[in-house]
Structure formats: structure tokens, C-alpha cells
Amino acid sequence: MNPLTSYLLLSALLFSIGLAGALTRRNAILVLIGIELMLNAANLNFIAFWRYGPNPEALTGVTFVLFAIAIAAAEAAVGLALIISIYRHYKTTNVDDVSTLKG
């Protein structure tokens, strides 16, 4: 198998695992972990395409991943702060129980 294809398949599998976790788990922290896994799958795609792309000297893929890592860190910090805030208010981190806005 082409090495690029195997990296892309690994990334697709990681994305699907993260998606399954984010859709099925009831704890908000685990939903956030699933989103982190999906972000990392996207980063792996960027690195694989950079390495096997036509012009790796330009360093575009890796630079994009650096920015993506920084944004993911900011997202994790704000997301966990929101979860802690929700826990203070509702005394739970279960996403099924936080349904005040549900119609």
C-alpha cells in the first residue's frame, strides 16, 4: 500500500473513533476528548500531505499544524473552564442532564 494512503486511513480511523466517542459518551469531558482526537486526526492529515506532497520545502503543512495545535490548546482551556462552570451550576457533567434550553 502507498504510504500516504496508510497514513490517511489511520487518520480517518482516528477521526471516526473521536466522532463515535463525542456522539456516544454522556460525560462532557469525554466529549471534549473526542473532539481533541478529531483535531489530531486533521493534524495527521496535514503532516502526511506535507511529507508526500509535491513541494515539502515550503513548510506550509507543518506551519498550519503549529497554528492548529495552538488553537486546539486555547479551545481545550475554554472548553474545560465551561465544563467546570457547568459543574458548579448543575452539580453534574452529564450532557444529558444539562437540558434547560431543550424545547
Place this chain on the structure above:
Amino acid sequence: MSASFAILAALVVVSAIAAMTLRNLVHCALCLAVTFIGLAGTYLQLGAQFVGLAQVLVYVGAVAILIVFAILLTRSGEPGPGRQFSATALMGVGIALAVFAVLGKVITSSAVAKRPAPPMFDGSKATVAKFGERLMTDYILPLEVLALLLTAAMIGAVIIALREKETK
């Protein structure tokens, strides 16, 4: 496909599945750290040294620890008596499987899969000095915007997580 890639891929996939299925949240966070380490190894294998080390530094060093702190602060380390998966779990797994089927079909049937692998890229061309040069010249505006974003996110996280004042 080399043996090192097979080992790293197995490590990443198994630990990711464990992180999403285990009952104890602290175990989940530790499995997530293993996933991040495996991904950092994959980046190193692809010749992206700086990103691999940044991955270890940011994800294993900061995000995983942050998640452990959040688990401790919300006292959800011990699994509760109820179910761990939502009522629509089967549908969620089905959606994820469908997404993987579509992605796999597209990847294996695309022209990229048939293209021969390019010659081995010299990893020494992607040095930290090159990165710094690019960040300080071509990408200076995104870098500054990102710095602003990180500052705003840090202040925002502190304000959100601040204890609300008791109303008299």
C-alpha cells in the same frame, strides 16, 4: 508499510479506543496521553521533528494534564452508577462507522493512492531555524493574531471558571 508505522498505528488506534470506552475517566485521560505520544511518534517518522516535539509539549504536557485537573475538579473520576453511554449510542456508532466507510472509500479510490511515493524528503531541511524564519516573515500576521487569541482565551477561561460571587 514499515513495521514502525504498524506499531505506532496500533498504539494510536488501541489507546484511542480505550480512551473513548473505559469507565474510569482518569484512565481515559491517561490513554489519551498515550494516543498523543503515538501521534508525536508518527510526526517524527514523517520528518516533522519540531511539530512532533510541540505535540509532546502541548498535548501530553498541557492538555492531558488540564483534562486530569478538570476530572478532579468535577469529581467525575469515579464512574457513577448510571450508564456511561447516551441513549442514542447505537446511532452515534453507526454514524461514525458510516463516516469511516465514506472516508476509506474516497481515500482508497482517489488518484492520490495510485501516485508513486516521492523520494525521501530530507528532514534536515525542516529545521527550527527555517520555521522561525517563516514565522517571522511570511506568517508574522497570523502569529500575532494567534498570540492575541491565546491571551483572550486565557483571560476568558479564567473569567468563566471564576467562582460566582455570593448574591446577598
